[in-house]
Amino acid sequence: MKLDINNRQHDVDVDPRTPLLYVLRDDLKLNAAKFGCGLGQCGACTVLVDGKPVFSCVTPLALLAGKKITTVEGLGTTDNPAPIQRAFIEEQAAQCGYCIAGMIMRAQALLLGNPHADDAEIRAWLEPNLCRCGTHMRILRAVRRAQELIKTAQTGAAG
Amino acid sequence: MSNDLTISRRAVLAGTGALIFSFSASPLPAQDAAAPPSASPPAPPLPGSLKQFPYLDSWIRIDAGGSITVCTGKAELGQGIKTALSQIAAEQLDADFDKVEIITADTALTPNEGYTAGSHSLQDSGTAILHAAAQVRQILIAEAAKRAAMPPERMQTQRAAVIAPDGRRFGYGDLVSAALLHVQAAPQSPLKAPSDYNIMGQAQQRIDIPAKVTGGAAYVQDLRPDGMVHGRVVRPPSYGATLTDVDAAAIEKMPGVVKVVRDGSFLGVIAEREFQAVEAMRALAAAAHWQETAKLPDGAALPALLLGLPSQDTAVFDQHGPAPGNGKTLSATYTRPYVSHGSIGPSCAVARFDGDALTVWTHTQGVYPDRDAIAEMLRMPKEKVRLTHAEGSGCYGHNGADDAAADAAVLARALPGRPVRVQWTREQEHAWEPYGPAMVVKVSASLDATGRKIADWDYGVWSNTHSMRPGGAGALLAAQSLAQPFTPPPPKPIPMPEGGGDRNSIPLYKFPSARVVSRFLPTMPVRVSALRALGGYMNVFCIESFMDELALAAGADPVEFRLQHLDDPRARDAVSTAAKNFGWPGKAAPGHGNGFAFARYKNLAAYCAIACEVEVDRESGRARMVRAVAAVDSGQVVNPDGIKNQIEGAILQSTSWTLFENVTFDHRRITSVDWASYPILRFSDVPDAVDVHVIDRPGTPFLGSGEAGQGPAAAAVANAIANATGKRFRDLPISRQRIKTAIGV
Structure with a gap:
């Protein structure tokens, strides 16, 4: 079947019951989305489907025809990071970092849908995603910094 | 031999290319290790892991192109060790930080530094690399001086080159030859003065984070x-x-x-x-x-079970003062469940x-x-x-x-x-997984005649082993289940001063009389092994909770009460720094409470004091940390942001253990098998602010930071909940249900 991943069309020949995560990791060799639980409980596998955060570990391919899928790799690169990635680097918002790609994607959905979310809204939005290292304070700071980076870029572009 | 070595970390990670070559990460040969018959006094021991791996090129390799590679037997666990060790090497070599490559734990490439555990990485590997890099720099200076026909004291180093007084520049790559760095370390190193540091002690962005936030191959x-x-x-x-x-x-x-x-x-x-x-x-x-x-015990009756198991008892501290306390006596029992x-x-x-x-x-x-x-x-x-x-x-x-x-x-x-x-x-x-062991502590103490100070202290800790690491094949699940199985080795206690179940069981406070007994339990109903801080989490939780109970009995402020019993100036400094920056004692809002705790990890590593404010919802019993202020003294600071990250993480993770976590099982099977049956801290439980103050001690030994916060965070939370509710919680976790039951709304 055809999948639209990070603005590119991919033809994959996989059993349509296969969860998206395995296709991202094994067929497309994308590293960012992680296997954490396979149960939709931790958020390490979070990607965007039509701009909304989705647990890719429990989302079968059959549901994804015609949808736009975005992973961390679709946001930016180390040389040209997206604001949310830059913010995570500037805040050093990782310890082991295993949960971080999922955090970034859930935060990205918030930046798209509610760019001026306040602190309480950010916390509530991130609630489904787990971090075991206790990096939460930095993750929260990174999301706020990303809001600022985007605002500054928009002000700059407007001026 | 190894000086022409160029290793791409990516190649190592990907396992591509031939990486089989001889290298010098070999321990001291037996004939070298045997003391030669000599009248001269024995040389002082080499610093850190140089003791086991004395060759400089076990640690620092420079190829003809000038590439610098640092080898460590320690592993990156997300604690930032690659970055901190690279900072140390770059500083002492006078090289740019981003020009230093690092290879971590690999049986074909690096020294055998055992486990990356116990907050030992900076102490063992960091110290070895500090000294090896300084000695390599000295050797390169000597080589350049020889070539320039100038005295070495007149040579300078900068950006991976030796500069002669006449301006001639000798790149490190031009100076190295086959065996130049294949020499054993000397006991003394020409370390830079800490006042000249410009890489160590500076916040350095971690080298592993960019790949982790962009989908690079990181794991x-x-x-x-x-x-x-x-x-x-x-x-x-x-x-x-x-x-x-x-x-x-x-x-x-x-x-x-x-x-x-x-x-x-x-x-x-x-x-x-x-x-x-x-x-x-x-x-x-x-x-x-x-x-x-399998026959698993009744989880609800676990403390009684542990107390009833046969134990091997060791008095790990026994000091008798002039007279027993004749003031008020308090006794308490604390428990902790298995933690994942x-x-x-x-x-x-x-x-x-x-x-x-x-x-x-x-x-x-x-x-x-x-x-x-x-x-x-x-x-x-x-x-x-x-x-x-x-x-x-x-x-x-x-x-x-x-x-x-x-x-x-x-x-x-x-x-x-x-x-x-x-x-x-x-x-x-x-x-x-092998859990952190369930434990029980029984403690009693008496105040002196003035009612203001502790006169005697009696403490016992019941625990399984805190390490069932391999070891032999018997430690591995697969090996235990093969047709020709290997049996797990008998569990052993980890001896003091580091300790296992008894880690941090001896208070750092000075009491006229004190007795601490470690009651090691060889029988293990549930699979257990090392969990961050080992017994240090439980023992600090108990000692620091009980110190608050005693302070209350003495009518003293908890911070003042601690300082009265604390004579180590660095300990006092950590306590005072946390208290001052928190605004201790402060006045808690209704439903809120403030708590304080302190420990020196293992009584020989980092000092950490934490003050925090907790809010307790009387209807639901829900406790949430509102803010925390920590002070940490890890000796010479390498990456201050790395230390802050570790302590912030420790505070949140320990708060999660303390408020939420408990491995559950029925008579046969483990029943906490996912995040629904084993809930942990989520964003709605996260404090408003966590503030970590790093106390730098330039030129002093590295003390490590990975585990120092676990115990103090637990006790600070427990003490704040006691302050908020007027009730003391001695059984972990201090769950919503336990709080609700105790405050009886």
Whole structure:
């Protein structure tokens, strides 16, 4: 079947019951989305489907025809990071970092849908995603910094 | 030999290219180690891990092109060790930070520094690299001086070159020759003055983070060597269950299945594609029949069970003052349940067997001991087994990493030539990891005649071992289940001064009389091993909770009361710094409480004091940390932001253990097997602010930071809850239900 991943069309020949995560990791060799639980409980596998955060570990391919899928790799690169990635680097918002790609994607959905979310809204939005290292304070700071980076870029572009 | 070595970390991680070469990460040869008959006094011991690996090129290699490679036997666990060790090397070598490459734990490339554990990495490896780099710089200066025909004292170093007074520049790469750095370290090193540091002590962005936020290959999970297949194991339903029967014929015919592997009660499957392996594993689990024999204790009666087990008792501290206390006497019993490491990513490993040699990529904390265990399990010579560390999800101690490596090894042996990637399920990680042990502490203390100070202190701690790491093959789940099984070695206590269950059981406070007894319990109803801080979490929770109980009895402010019993100036400094920056004692809002706690990790590593404010909702019993202020003294600071990150993480993780966590089981099986049955801290539980003050001690030994916050955070939370509710909670976790029951709304 055809999948639209990070603005590119991919033809994959996989059993349509296969969860998206395995296709991202094994067929497309994308590293960012992680296997954490396979149960939709931790958020390490979070990607965007039509701009909304989705647990890719429990989302079968059959549901994804015609949808736009975005992973961390679709946001930016180390040389040209997206604001949310830059913010995570500037805040050093990782310890082991295993949960971080999922955090970034859930935060990205918030930046798209509610760019001026306040602190309480950010916390509530991130609630489904787990971090075991206790990096939460930095993750929260990174999301706020990303809001600022985007605002500054928009002000700059407007001026 | 090793000076022309150029290693790409990526090549190492990807396992591409030939990386087999001789290298000097060898311990001191026996003939060197034997003391020569001599009248001269013995040389002072070498610093850090140089003691075991004295050759400078075990640690620092420079090739002809000037590339600098640092080798450490310690592993990156997300604690930032690659960055901190690179900072140390760059500083002492006078090289640019970003020009230093680092290779971590690999049995073919690096020294054997045992486990990356116990907050030892800076102390062991950091100290070795500090001195090795300084001595390498001195050797390069001497070589340049010889070539320039100038005295070495007139040479300077900058940006990986030696500069002569006349301006001639000798790049490090031009100066090295075959054996220049293959020399043993001297006991003394020409270290830079800390006032001249411009890399150590500065906040340095971690080198591993960019890949982690952009989808780079950062973890063992991301390895995809050519021809890789996917393995999954079927674990028994309970401890010690034996596989009586499995009809695998149908599973072998499933799409993509390459092989079903059965060896005794070890059961696994290999498939071409990952989800095929998952589906085959599920089918195999459904087809397997087990005989279960486990008898697990009643979780609700666990403390009584532990107190009733036979114990090996050791008085680890016994001091008798002039007279017993004749003031008020308090006694208390504290308990903690089994606690899960709960790594966010289940354990994973990739192994390739090539007929007579095995390579395993693993996130173990100890490549050498795990290599030895796997070699023993497969009855292979150690030299034929190579373990390369690749990062995994945070482990916080002995999680499933070593077992997953063993699983991959057993499956790879069954399919020579194909790399086999094994990833555990969430349920396997939760059910089979070795937990942090359940513990009980009984303590009593008396105040003196003035009623203001503690006169005597009597403390006993009941605990299983806190390390069942390999060791031998018997520590590995796979090895225990083979047709020719290996049995786990008898559990042993970790001796003081570091200690296991008794880690941090001796108060740092000075009391006229004190007795501390470690009651080691060899019988282990549940699989346990090392969890971050070991017994230090529970003992600091107990000592610091009880100090607050005694302060209350003495009518004293908790911080003042601690300072009255504390004479170590660095301890006092940490306590005062946290208190001052918190605004102690402050005035808590209604429903809020403030708490304080302090410890020096292991009584010999980092000092950490934490003050926090907690709010308690009387209706629901829900407690949430509102803010925390910590002060930490880890000796000479290398990466201050790295220390802050570790302490922030410690405070949140320890708060999670303290408020929420409890491994559950029925009479036979572990029942907390996912995040629904084992809840942990979430964003709605996160404080408004956490503020960490790093106290730098320039020029003093590195003390490590990875575990210093676990105990103080737990006790600070407990003390704040007591302050908010007027009730003392001595049983962990201090759950919503326990609070609600106690405050009786």
